[in-house]
Amino acid sequence: MDDRHDEVHGELARVVREHAGRLTACLVRVLGDFAAAEDVVADAVETALRRWPEDGIPDHPDAWLLTVARRRGIDTLRRQAAYRDKLAALRWPPQPDPDDRLKLIFTCCHPALPREAQIALTLRTVCGLTTAQIAAAFVTGEANIAQRITRAKRKITDAGIPYRIPPDDELPERLDQVLSVIYLLFNEGYLSSGGDRPHAATLAGDAEWLAAQLAWLMPRQPEVLGLLALIRLHQARAAARFTAEGALVLLRDQDRTRWDRPAIAQAVTLLERAAAARRPGPYQLQAAIVACHAEAEAWEDTDWPQIAVLYDMLLGLAPSPIHRLHRAIAVRYARGPATALAALDELTPPERRALERYPLYHATRAELLRGLGDAEGAHAADRRALELATNPAQQALLQDRLGRPLV
């Protein structure tokens, strides 16, 4: 694929993303059937991706998509007279109702659906990705993704999963599900981009877009703003994460002049808006931690004591072995390697078992041991990290470290 082709496709994907979710949401309302609406929009999206590269993007992409969806829908729903008549009566522009898209998001991320299906369904119905695009991003077969989506849609209908915004007493829990789907999507894209998965980077962009839509739809939810700020703080520094050859660059070694300072400042403003609600949550705290890094002019300026405090707060709200590991890293710079190693020694057995499989745990221990003059222990820990690392960029970095002389 050449660059020009990629560019056209990127532009098409962005236009589709802006309109497909709204159209699906509107059709679910009109037809009263999630699966049927999803089908006709997915079909219209496939048609658009075939036609637009040749005919050009229409002036009103939403009107174009609606026309095709309506026409194709009337054909495919031939036997279902009720749907067909409703579709035929539909005119552009359809009544926009922002609540409809929220319903769509909450239905796709319903906890009765398996997590992988939530992700695939959200990408297809809310972001307008085709099955082929999702399969490419996750390096899996198209048939696999298609089956996941078909099963999920069947379950929505058969198990009676409602199409609505959850009531207030269920909202925090359900919103949490939605936020974790978006965050997982972001991580999948962010962590695997630059490796052998050129499509993964677009997932990070889709996740940012989803978070932005959600923030627009639910501006009073501080955790939604927190997640958006977190994603944007990462995205603002993405350019400095890899060398031209695709090798991973550690935070300490990154060229901070390549960070997008205005974008960082905007994300921090967003985070301050979230914090004004005085309802701290895991995403706001993680964003605050990333902001400490992003706002430092140089590695040496990083406010490590503040980061350690934020990790303590995060652990209070969302205990997790990974956060404990990251806290230990902050403690290392705030109070030295001995204190940090002691913090790692305080892990509970289940936490340690979880981290033993995690390359960063061993790489961190290696750093701490090296800081304390234990070159051999450090070397062994680095070797263990390399055995566990799956990301090619991470592997290259560890290999480089292992290749250096022990002293």
Add this chain to the structure above:
Amino acid sequence: MKFVLLFMETEEFARELEAMNEAERQAAFERVGQWFAEHAAEITHHAHLRPAETATTMRLTGGEAIVTDGPFVEGKEVVSGYAEIEVADLDQALAIARSWPACPLVEIRPID
């Protein structure tokens, strides 16, 4: 929409019940009774099953009926009862199941 809530007991729950004194057990039963009373409008039918050791399983394969002692799966979790409810959607079924005060496992299944 009709759903069945399948209540499942676990070994741990059975032990907890065993460890209760008479007053505690009475209170636990009362909580269950209260739950049924609160959801009387949605519950169309319900039953408590006798213990798993009273179950008999028949396997009908190859034209042969093989009768064995015990429930169809030998596991740590056994179905101990069910309630049929009539509600609008899965979320309402989940809301009712959420307030269930007894055994720790409930399967929610729509019925035709």
